[in-house]
Amino acid sequence: MLSTTLSDTNRVPAKVLLFGEYSILYNSQGLIIPYDGFFGELKFNGANTDSHQTIVELYSYLNKNKNNILNLTELKNDLEKGLFFESNIPMGQGLGSSAAITAAIYQQYSNSKAKISDSELQDYLGEIESFFHGKSSGFDPLVCCLKQSILRNSCGKIQSIKNSDLQNNTQIFLVPTGKIRRGSKVISSFLEKMKTPEYSNLLKSKYIPLNDSCVKSYVENPQDLQEKLKELSVLQLELFKEQIDESLISQWENGIETNEYFMKLCGAGGGGYYLAFSFQQSFIAPKDWIKLQV
Numbered sequence: 166m167l168s169t170t171l172s173d174t175n176r177v178p179a180k181v182l183l184f185g186e187y188s189i190l191y192n193s194q195g196l197i198i199p200y201d202g203f204f205g206e207l208k209f210n211g212a213n214t215d216s217h218q219t220i221v222e223l224y225s226y227l228n229k230n231k232n233n234i235l236n237l238t239e240l241k242n243d244l245e246k247g248l249f250f251e252s253n254i255p256m257g258q259g260l261g262s263s264a265a266i267t268a269a270i271y272q273q274y275s276n277s278k279a280k281i282s283d284s285e286l287q288d289y290l291g292e293i294e295s296f297f298h299g300k301s302s303g304f305d306p307l308v309c310c311l312k313q314s315i316l317r318n319s320c321g322k323i324q325s326i327k328n329s330d331l332q333n334n335t336q337i338f339l340v341p342t343g344k345i346r347r348g349s350k351v352i353s354s355f356l357e358k359m360k361t362p363e364y365s366n367l368l369k370s371k372y373i374p375l376n377d378s379c380v381k382s383y384v385e386n387p388q389d390l391q392e393k394l395k396e397l398s399v400l401q402l403e404l405f406k407e408q409i410d411e412s413l414i415s416q417w418e419n420g421i422e423t424n425e426y427f428m429k430l431c432g433a434g435g436g437g438y439y440l441a442f443s444f445q446q447s448f449i450a451p452k453d454w455i456k457l458q459v
Contacts, residue, residue: 177268179203179254180261180308181339181457183440184380185317186430187355187405193373194380195317197308200457205252205265207273212247216266220248223270226296234289235274257345259432263297264305271310283323286310316384319377326384335387336443338454340428342410344436351408351435364404372400391427391444398427408434426450 178201185195211217224240240248250269254262267290277289290310291303307323308315314326358364379397382390398421402409408430409417420426426443441454450456 175269175273176204176206177265177272177309178312180264180305181440182259182305182432183337183383184376186376186401186432186434188368188373188376189317191369191373192319192321194319194377195304196314196380196383197304197317198314198457199308199312200260201312202455202458203252203254203260205250205254205262205269207269208249208251209243210247211249211251214249216252217244217247217249219266220244220250220270223266223293223296227293232292234276234292235270236276237274240270240274255437258341258437259346259434260339260438261305261309263294265309267294267297267306268309271306283307283311283315283325287323316380334444334446335383335390336446336448336450337457338426338441338443338450339431339457340413340416340439340441340454342412342436342439344410346433346435346437351433354407355405368404372404375400390442394427394429394442395421395424398429401429405430405434410434410436410439413439 178199181198181200183196183198185193185197189195220240221244224237224244227235228237250266252262252265254260254265256262271290271293275289281289287303287307289303290306291301294301294303294306304315304317304323311325316324316326318324359368375393375397379390379393382388382393398417402414402417402421406414413428417428420428420441425445425448426441428439428441431438431440441450443450
């Protein structure tokens, strides 16, 4: 039997963290954009799929925690019809596979009929996505849900940004490693390093201001972005070498030396996708790089 889509509006995009890796844990700015080159949607008749089992476990988690955000009775009934999440978002690659399924489930089964603020929605989504990560800010699934870019300021306040307002001449690419990311491992390594005063001071005094400056340039004044992104690429190579896949190191250094492109993390690192920015319109990217249509 063919799978049946619940509704056309249930299709949700992947997400890409452009700026804010690690620094967002220490009150930096962050910028996340939706990317519909990868997407997913809820369907029926998929009881034998991995995602169906995931939603069954999510339902059990929410039911156990007496979650009243969702209509769990309706969700349970649909699970009996083989509810699953059909998605081409790569798992464990840093593009928001869990955020997308969280957004899709919320959109379909939310108990809330009244309009709520983005911050309230973020809290609700974070409560659902906590099933996947132990604790979630709700930042990633909010982008998937709203299908809009989200700017987080240093005070934690969020602001939706029209994607058309972010258009500039910068070419942005997803750089694949083909490896499942080991996010928990590299994050643990980072947190251990933060116990060292020298490392902590460098991150807070230099990396966070540079990250925030890149966000401001990208959103408000792209003319300043090239120089700042080069600085960011150099500094990430120094601060986060353990989070950068070894297969990318020479490519990363080459971009800095030639000024053809500048690479950076895309989330926690440790595998999955990375980002490359190029300011040369004549730049020809390697065939496996995926150009983002921002």
